[in-house]
Amino acid sequence: MKIEQIYTGCIAQAAYYIENNGEAAIFDPLREVQPYLDRAQKDNAKIKYIFETHFHADFVSGHIDLAKKSGGEIVYGPTAAPEFEAIIATDNQEFKVGNYTIKAIHTPGHTLESTCYLLTDENGKQHGIITGDTLFIGDVGRPDLAQALVEELTQQKLASYLFDSLRNKIMPLSDDLIVYPSHGAGSACGKNMSKETTDTLGNQKRTNYALRADMTKEEFTKELLDGLGLPPAYFPQNVLMNIKGYESLDTVIQNSNIALSPAAFEAVANQGDVVILDVRHEDEYVQSHIPNSIFIGIQGNFAPWVGSMLRDVNQKLLLVIPEGREEEAITRLSRVGFDHVLGYLKGGIASWKTAGFETDSINSITPETFATALTPDSIVVDARKPGEFEAEHVENAINIPLDTINENFQSVPKDTVFFLHCAGGYRSVIMASILKSRGIHNLINIEKGMSGIKKTTVNCTHFVCPSTKK
Template sequence: MKIEQIYTGCLAQGAYYITSNGEAAIIDPLRETQPYLDRLKKDGTRLKYIFETHFHADFVSGHLDLSRATQAPIVYGPTAAPAFDAIVAEDNQVFELGQVKIKVLHTPGHTLESSCFLLIDENGKETALFSGDTLFLGDVGRPDLAQKAANLTQDELAGLLYESLYNKILPLADDIIVYPAHGAGSACGKNMMKETVDTLGNQKKVNYALNQPGKEAFVKAVTDGLLPPPAYFSMNVAMNKKGYHSFDEVLSQGMKPLSVTEFEQLAEATGALVLDTRSDKSFAQRFIPQSVNIGLGGDFAPWVGAMVKDVDQPLLLVTEAGKEEEAVTRLSRVGFDNVLGHLKGGFDAWVAAGKETDAVHRITAEKFAEEQENKQGKVIDVRKNSEYEAEHVETAINKPLADINSWIEEIDPKEHFYLHCAGGYRSMMAASILQARGYRNFTEIEGGFNAISKTAVPKTAYACQSKTVK
């Protein structure tokens, strides 16, 4: 028996490849399936099952393409109702894989069909738990995503999650290895550890959700502080449940090279968003007017999902040379399949054709420090609230990038302001959106707070203060 975690950092997602005696199972596969097919061929192994822990919200799974390519059945837990052929297992149903067994544990709460898969080794020992979004390391799945589909409140779903965890997971042996579907950085939880594998025994000690005195306290703990889910989550659920275009079709369309003229004409005819995936440094210097920058060098796909509200939005790509396929692939992982093509020759081709360009007014942190001595303009910090509270420029106000569509209209077009994030990635996103909507009254700070922190600009942090009672 062999277990391999296939972890994709930009999505903070873990898929699993399990083999025993010439048979394999894959749990929660990514959208692009060729790497799995290559691995099966290399190992001389037959894919027997594709297990899905639930209908995923934060990425589009590769279950359908993988099943078509291998004829392996897709397995869901109880109550799932996919629009395609699949095995909807019963609670405690056992599937044989070579010399090992995989037992279905129905664990509703994150969603109604959510299930964990318990691996029983050749000797009959319960060895590993593939916990999906039911149990993370340091956290549990958020119970607010499936409210509409389940016709339940988030508190009611959290109550189901409590029963699942405390009645089905906690009684399992401490030495069982926990393999979750996500790690730190995923929007599917709020308190995940950076590690991606742990023992259940350690989670019983350190996971706040597994140490609550009762259901009421658990519900309050897991629902407290939940941020609104990204808009694309519900659309990804629908794709995973109802079906989607083959990844090969999506890749073929997105890899279509377009001349400058074709690119311009298509943008005008379709209303496509021009998505520039170059670095914030390259984009700041020159870019196609009205284009939006989300760099491949960061959490590209989740940020596209957060910033672009409709997965059906037509997209035209500007990438670094050789990065076209990576961009299309990563977009497809979160359901953005409507990529019409990419600019052949990249941004250099646009410049060579003598086309109009734009730029972002960007200064160094040192220059910002000089200008702050004269108190020239307010400062907008687009980092997350938790980052801002840890430490921030004394005069800065916090406007998280994820909420830009809410706060952008509050900006006075006539009042100058400075814009920064942690390192420049998110503030350049914000800058590109601001300029696409006609705002020119700002200066973006290169290197963000990481660079500002090394200057003499006054900084502060929120701190818990206690009183001494005499």
């Protein structure tokens, strides 16, 4: 069967392309749709359907733009109520793409409308199943996203639905089916996803904790919800954009890809309610940046961190961008619904300095300097996730995960100099920029984070505390 996974690592998302006999279908497309149009054109195929597994929370789908540009029909599963033209499939309804058959299997749980698509080839052999966020490799979809929009849909109720969907709809299928999920490791749509992006259903039945044959519904619910943190604040906004529709990406790029001189840039920034977002490498930001700007580097998990830190997709943005990456940054922001970029600084930080405007920097030291300076009285803030912290950490460090800084701002030392680090140096600079924008300047960033700390020539056992240490 001709099926291609189109994986976008920075948001850990998988779209799918299938083609047979001159007809094609796309599953869960990203906002930028030209690659799908180009792929179909390469096969001299017409896109017949755009299948959506559910209303996505972690990204804005390209279903509307793709339908307009390709003429394909959008398909959702039962109970979906989009505010645009779409086919709402019934449970077990079949669709033909060339000689392939695609069966919609309603699997509520992650969301009410969640639907998987069973793929059968031209010879009538069941090949695989596109599972969306119902079943991942090593995990299943979190059941707490829909309740942000429908209060009575508790996570316990949705977990119960998901248990039934998995047991009654997915697990009875053939073990040799290939599972094609919508996300891999790094996505906030689950908590235990594998770095692998496909697997056989049989292997998932053997290895995925949520598919244990002897598991009760109560056990399933408890294990699924255990350790499940709050979803990022921008998720419900992305869901609404996917339900209601959105502005064309072409229009967003046209309105946002505007070069501003330093004077014009400052004038727009002073209009109020505008965030200056610096997307350069953290090493460049540390050395010199516009005061009160927020750093989130384009080289990392850029868009999800923007969504998690800035929260409101309607936030107006001004960008400081490496030359030549302007459209890339705007496009990646649009993937999570941030469509209100007002322009970017022409000539970058160098032109800002040349124009005589003020810059700021972050006090940053090497891991070796940190190891020498560390004393029993030192305060160390660790910006990593709880699991990373529990595995190993600087002795007596305070764990304030980056994605919780808005809720835990009061836990940050205000009157004493403290050291700040993460795993490799990216997240700590994001946190440092947020703290400095709020008036907290008494921090010292540790370059290269824990990876650098562990490589110092100082005896690391004096200050690195593995979880096994008693």
